[in-house]
Amino acid sequence: MAATIKDVAKMAGVAVSTVSYALNNSPKISEETRKKVIRAAEELSYRPSGAARNLKKRKSETIGLFLNDLGGPFYSQVIEGVQEVVASHDYNLIVCSTYGGENSSANRFLREKFVDGAIIMGTAIPDSLILQVAAESFPIVVLDRELKSDYVHSVLITNEQGAYDAVTHLIKLGRRRIEFLSGPLAAYDNSKRYDGYKRALTEHSLHVPPKISLQGRYLEAGGYQTVKVMMACKRLPDAIFAANDEMAIGAMRALREGGIRVPEDVAVVGFDNISFGPFVRPSLTTIGHSKYEMGAIATQLVFNVQKEENSILLPTQLVIRQSCGFKGTHNENEESYIFHEGRRNQG
Template sequence: MSATIKDVAKMAGVAVSTVSYALNNSPKISEETRRKVVRAAEALNFRPSGAARNLKKRKSETIGLFLNDLGGPFYSQVIEGVQEIVASHDYNLIVCSTYGGENSSAHRFLREKFVDGAIIMGTAISDSLILQVASESFPIVVLDRELRGDYVHNVLITNEQGGYDAVAHLIKLGRRNIEFLSGPSAAFDNTQRYEGYKRALLEHDLPVPKRIAMHGRFLEAGGYQAVKLLLASKRLPDAIFAANDEMAIGAIRALHEAGLRVPEDIAIVGFDNINLAPLIRPALSTIGHSKFEVGAIATQLVFNARKEEDVIILPTQLIARQSCGFSGGVSEQDHDNLVASILHVGGRTKH
């Protein structure tokens, strides 16, 4: 049977509260008493309860990562970046889905502050709740979302420029009828990528479609169904810019099933450079960014706990592969070298 704090108090000849003060280096206790308590604790091989210690400090030593969806290939690298920094601080990580709305575990953890800080990716948690709970003892970082407030920080990527680069590359390759394959219309990253799409068309004197013809919900199945519907309408573009890679992969499958060739008949560019992107056939051209670094920087901002908001903007880069017909751009190897250099020097834009 392990020793208790009462055993230590009895051996040291002091009150239980004195043992607690001494083991937490309180200035209320003299150095002589502290040494006496420490000797008794060592003799009894006493180890304070982690739960009790955390209750005393009113800290859980846990960071919460709250995502709209725990599935799919995108989030794993973000989680890895978060986990590395959390572990380096000897903290724990809880990852929760916001599925279930206000009754979800993520919402409950925020409202009741069961964790010491939060990283939020997605729109299911409202701005008002974030601003209500953020404080010096509970800093929050939002990813791919703009929100200003005390102890609320932002980590973004150059979504608009990435969308522009994808479409400008397709135009450079001679494509003129380029459709946008949209994710959720209210999503910040989707909106920014669409703005880049429009800017590229306008700068090259190409018409912007009056409405978005395809909505894929950021899912492979959604991209597949959206392109199937487009094909049924007999309105064939010569290129598609998909707002994420999962939708682009679904689009390629739908085109192959219809007997169309990629990129000869319809070129495709995605966004995110997920691990599957270079493995499908044809290999997917995409806009790459370091998802690991997004997670790592966001977590470090939680630990910094500054009142004034930080806005960190990380770069994106075109990665040209076979799905658009390779011509210029950045090769996969060049992109990997770029990401490695960013991680090495911590390169980022801060506003």
Template sequence: MATIKDVANLAGVAVSTASYALNNSPRVSQETKEKVLAAAKQLNYQPNGIARDLKLSKTNTIGLILSDLSGPFYSELIKGVQDITIANGYDLIAISSLGGKNSTAVKFLKEKRADGIIILAHNIDNNLIISAAREDMPIVLLDRPLKAKYVLNIQVDNEGGAYKAVEHLIALGHRKIVYLSGPNNSYDNLKRFEGYKKALITHNISFSKRWLYQGNFTKEGGYHAAKLMLLQDDLPDAIFAANDEMAIGVIEAFKEAGLKIGEDVALVGFDDIQLAKYVNPSLTTVKQPMKEIGVLAAQQIFQALNGNFSTDYILLETELIIRDSCGSSRKI
């Protein structure tokens, strides 16, 4: 990554002059400003935060970058991170990655405005993460494996959790099982899809693309996908939704159509958000240890800031929580 010294060298000026020009100071001429700005653009120079290149002190802040701050999935994760940051006398800033390359999260990463960052956002580019991570700003990545210096990896066993969910549906006698997918660029979604297919293969059930629907990890996406299923002549026996929010959308759509989840169609979600046990019927789902993940991620940040960088790839187990949305067994 280019530094202000590189910009100064390319523009043929002193570092102090380059700094004045980049900060639009009246101390330098317009001609010099244009020359420095052209050099900065050519080198794709990004200033390093509020203190720019002069950042010498810690911010006492940990950043948490999430795909969407509004989703119920994140509350336990945030609480886990917050418990550890408060205990260490740090502030926590949660930032949304909505908007991709133009998001506040991307700017936050480029400008290195925290002492450590935790990321659960599939639309943050790997190259940006690699370039942003450094000794005084380690990054914990929760949604994909990435081997890079100063990047720590904690993931949930998405494939194993999905396998448990689909095997449960198969054990109940279901064969026509929909996979309700999250975003195609989500590593978590990819691993859950692999677990789904692996369970089918284990039980000699052929995978058919007709049982693949897109829900984009949102309640609205699950609702619209269920509406599409209801338009087909042949309903599935069961639905495995790759997260609980989509599953709740499915429940709503089937209720509107006069069909009963747990009787007409079985349904399993993934995450075990707080709402899962309160919907009607209560949702069978794969539980992620979200608070534990948050606690562990924050602990890894503070260990790294103290010079103890873990190179271990941490994979956390999931648990199948059986409730009412799958009903009783069918005769095969």
């Protein structure tokens, strides 16, 4: 059985508090007493609890990454970017789901500051809690979420422009009845992508639906079920712009099962450029951005909260594959094209 601090105190003939002072090099005790305590600790092979040391220092040397969902291909690249920067600072990383609302581990860790800094993606942790904790000089960075505060940094992507580029591409291919397959209505990124969708339709004098009629979760099942319902209502657009790739892939599966050809009958475009987008059939046209860079930059901000920029905006790119059709010469052996700032690069 491992020795305890009480065992050390007994062997050294001092109080437990004196052992604590001695092991933390406190000036409150004499050098003679400190040496006596250390000798006893060495003889008993006593090792102070890491948790106790961190509690005393009020420093856990751990960064918290709080996500709405721990599954899916999107988050793995974000986590990779966070982990690399955390490790370079000799810190630890804890990743928590915000599932459970106010009683979730993520909310508790943030409220009680069990970590030294937090990176938050998703809407399950309320603005009020984030602002309250950040105002207490606690470093917080939010991903793809905007908070009006001098204390909270954010890393955003060009959601609105990315969506605009996706829908404009569909319009250039001759698509006119373009539906928006929405994710959670309250999500910041979903809202911005909807704005880009509407702007593209408006600028090309196309009908903008008065309300969102296709709405699901940011999951393949969400896209699949929503499009199944749409087909049952005998309402078929000639293109679908999905707010993320997983829903787009679910939508394509539903269309295929209903005998609808993609892209011949209905073109489909997603958002996020997840890792298996090139491998579905037809391969998925999407809006790409660097999930790894998003995570890495957010973590750098956590370690450098004095940085002047309150928000950092990362670019998106249109990645053209087969799910929307391809106007012009297309080599089937080439997996995709990336369009960015008017240039085309094989990617």
